Amino acid sequence: MSERQDNSDPDLDAYLAELGERVREARARRGMARRILARDSGVSERYLAQLESGTGNPTVAVLRQISTAVDYPLTELVSGEKSELASPELAPLIARLRSLPPELLPEARIALDRVGSNPCSPQGLATNKAGRIALIGLRGGGKSTLGRLLADRLHMPFMEINRLVEKDYGGSIGEILALSGQPAFRRLERRALETTIDKNKTAVIATGGGIVSESSTFQLLLDRCHTIWIKARPEEHMNRVLKQGDFRPMARNDEAMEDLKAILAARDPAYRQADAVLDTSGRSVEDSLDALESLARGLLR
Known part of the structure; x- marks a missing residue:
């Protein structure tokens, strides 16, 4: 260099x-x-x-x-x-097209040509998502806490993708990233999501904050689950992570906050593709849970 x-x-x-x-x-x-x-x-x-x-x-x-x-x-x-990585709005569509076998591409092209005059049925999309609610967003927004409580209220199983990945791998997320790297983690994440969807017609699913980084996995989530973005102010994200006992961000607090804001800005267009948004900033757990339940029931209706 x-x-x-x-x-x-x-x-x-x-x-x-x-x-x-x-x-x-x-x-x-x-x-x-x-x-x-x-x-x-x-x-x-x-x-x-x-x-x-x-x-x-x-x-x-x-x-x-x-x-x-x-x-x-x-x-x-x-x-x-510019490519799909630089355009979060197009990324899921491009990833989906790339996954098709060559013989289906002409049919896909015809379908795209008809989008303006014959849009897909919202009812059909909702049926495909069944009774699954997926929570997306950055760590510290409240996905795990609220997801578990929401599952109890809706009488559904609660599934946390990162915990399923750790169980599958036999080690922590940190160990996976350190020993096998990001690509291996994303493959395990995809497998955990596919298994969760295949085995559960109804579920509340808490995803990792970076699931939006993998276009095809995020598209699967959008296609097969009703998604809700759980968001908060950067300062609250940071404070909640610290309250969980992870003091690593404090080692370089200024840089950690700068990185957090950069991550939120980079992922914002992808998170906005969720079916609904809940901002938990300044709200109690009970208040946030009531609002989340209302959103979830509205999507499942």
């Missing part, structure tokens, strides 16, 4: 600034702190900070290490060309 020289030209300055933004956004979408990316990529945390600020001039080899760690296509990281 090399440092940018003082006499670098304006075009290079602009490109490096844009490249830094892409690296930061890719990291935020994966919910990775800079120190975690440094660990997984083998690129120093100090140099990553320079790169994200636009003052680093990395080699292709360094960018390859970074793209592998954040599971982001190298060509898109380098070129900046």
Whole structure:
């Protein structure tokens, strides 16, 4: 890797600034702190900070290490060309098309051509989602606490995807990420979601905050579950994580809050695809639960 020289030209300055933004956004979408990316990529945390600020001039080899760690296509990281990763609204549709066998693509094209004049039936979509309620959102919003209580009120089983992943793997989420990396975790997450949907016509499902980062998995969730985004102010997300006994964010509090806001901004377009939204900021558990139950019953009606 090399440092940018003082006499670098304006075009290079602009490109490096844009490249830094892409690296930061890719990291935020994966919910990775800079120190975690440094660990997984083998690129120093100090140099990553320079790169994200636009003052680093990395080699292709360094960018390859970074793209592998954040599971982001190298060509898109380098070129900046817009793709489904940069367009959360289109990502699920593109992922779904890519999953189709070639012989079905002509039929899919015809169906898309008819969207404007013959939209899909909302009743049909609701039937596909059955009686499943999935809670999405960043950690600290209240998905696990509220999800468990909502399941009791609705007399449904409560399923927490991260706990199912840990049971399947035989280790904690942290161990999975440290030993096998993000791609392995996302595969386990997909398998846990598929199993949960296949085995439960009714359920309240709490998902991990990063499930929206994997286009095909998120599309499956949107297709097969009524989704509710549980959100809160960044400060409340942070305080709730600390109350859960995780004091790691306090080690670098300013950077942790900056990362949290970046993650929320990067995932906001995806979270907004939920069927309903509940903001738990400044609300008691009981008040939030009453509001969540009302939303859930409305979706299941």
